[in-house]
Amino acid sequence: MQIAIGLYPEFTALDAIGPYQVFTQVPGVEVVLCAAQRGRLSDDNGLLHLDIEHTFDEIAAPDLSLVPGGFVTRRLARDRDPIVDWVASTHATSTYTTSVCTGALLLGAAGILDGLDATTHWYAYDELATYGATPTEQRVVQQGKIWTAAGVSAGIDLALTLVGEIWSPELSQAIQLGIEYDPQPPYDSGAPSKADPEVLALVRAVSAEKEAAVRAG
Amino acid sequence: MQIAIGLYPEFTALDAIGPYQVFTQVPGVEVVLCAAQRGRLSDDNGLLHLDIEHTFDEIAAPDLSLVPGGFVTRRLARDRDPIVDWVASTHATSTYTTSVCTGALLLGAAGILDGLDATTHWYAYDELATYGATPTEQRVVQQGKIWTAAGVSAGIDLALTLVGEIWSPELSQAIQLGIEYDPQPPYDSGAPSKADPEVLALVRAVSAEKEAAVRAG
Numbered sequence A, B: 001m002q003i004a005i006g007l008y009p010e011f012t013a014l015d016a017i018g019p020y021q022v023f024t025q026v027p028g029v030e031v032v033l034c035a036a037q038r039g040r041l042s043d044d045n046g047l048l049h050l051d052i053e054h055t056f057d058e059i060a061a062p063d064l065s066l067v068p069g070g071f072v073t074r075r076l077a078r079d080r081d082p083i084v085d086w087v088a089s090t091h092a093t094s095t096y097t098t099s100v101c102t103g104a105l106l107l108g109a110a111g112i113l114d115g116l117d118a119t120t121h122w123y124a125y126d127e128l129a130t131y132g133a134t135p136t137e138q139r140v141v142q143q144g145k146i147w148t149a150a151g152v153s154a155g156i157d158l159a160l161t162l163v164g165e166i167w168s169p170e171l172s173q174a175i176q177l178g179i180e181y182d183p184q185p186p187y188d189s190g191a192p193s194k195a196d197p198e199v200l201a202l203v204r205a206v207s208a209e210k211e212a213a214v215r216a217g
Helices: A013-023 A073-078 A082-091 A103-109 A122-129 A154-166 A169-178 A197-216 B013-023 B073-078 B082-091 B103-109 B122-129 B154-166 B169-178 B197-216
Strands: A002-006 A030-035 A039-042 A049-052 A064-067 A096-100 A140-143 A146-149 B002-006 B030-035 B039-042 B049-052 B064-067 B096-100 B140-143 B146-149
Touching: A002 A013, A002 A082, A013 A030, A013 A096, A013 A154, A013 B013, A030 A049, A064 A082, A064 A103, A064 A154, A073 A082, A073 A103, A073 A197, A082 A096, A082 A103, A096 A103, A096 A154, A103 A122, A103 A146, A122 A197, A140 A154, A146 A154, A154 A169, A169 B197, A197 B169, B002 B013, B002 B082, B013 B030, B013 B096, B013 B154, B030 B049, B064 B082, B064 B103, B064 B154, B073 B082, B073 B103, B073 B197, B082 B096, B082 B103, B096 B103, B096 B154, B103 B122, B103 B146, B122 B197, B140 B154, B146 B154, B154 B169
Parallel strands: A002 A030, A002 A064, A064 A096, A096 A146, B002 B030, B002 B064, B064 B096, B096 B146
Antiparallel strands: A039 A049, A049 B049, A140 A146, B039 B049, B140 B146
């Protein structure tokens, strides 16, 4: 089984590395990081630089594809970046097509979310709806072979859910124990419905600024 | 304020990227990834390759240091790898010295945990005790300026706790909302006390094998 994580410049690191950490613990699975081009690829902070070894062309038919999010997804979707074509073409033969956070917008741009429930980062629900999807406030949403996860950290929950589904609950539990995923956040502010209104307003304002910058680019 | 994440070949990706994702959202903070040498550095799966831009020599006095874990830490501690010296020397001037998972063994080898409570991956409690530390079954343990976190995914909780302490609870909550950290693992198997005995036995066996391979290296 081949699991491919499709990347692009300015992706959000944890969106990809959360699922990566889970999937790489499955015995016998081949996990591949790929992008449009080989070589250096930086995240949205411009601080984490990956050296990519595999191109989309080489990884043309993974069993499971996963795309992370990032503010830049709005521009990638608009400009039909190569990752959108990769999502569309791999979806034709995949067993699972999945996304984390605003990676769902890339699935939308690939035309595969029309009429389906899906989730994404809470800030991007309206944008997701423009692709014909029904934004759904759940951590992980399954519609047939398409699985979408909520924002950034939700990729860990997505990957553990998929391992339980594809292999077994016992394997998923073993991986959870191995990565000691017994989360104890110091605050309970991880969803708009739980956050203080002022905190929510702050994050909305910062997000609007980042989104505008991306759209202008 | 400079936050330095000290890396080494065969580190565990999520140990580093969890805190990285949190700290990089703090306005005005400088986050730096550094290692003994510039250039390519691969994780413990040999699948994720980073391009490192800063050496330990260049990042000699960060305000906050963080080291991730990995099975290889046993060998790094034994052989007094450069990262152990970096932990020791930066600790002399740091405001916070921190670790995730078996990164705590590097703090131990640097001689700064003697007589203190500390935590690490649950599998490494006995190893941690050999450095004079008292292994403590908590997600995050603070002893003065030294903060240690439990296994792998616990780095996210550590970083959010530190942001709440250093800056403000509101900023930490905003970052939690931004990364939608509202964890909903599909199973409740993230700690030895919670896992099924068979799952625990499996993870112990796999870990013992990996540890033996590292010690033989």
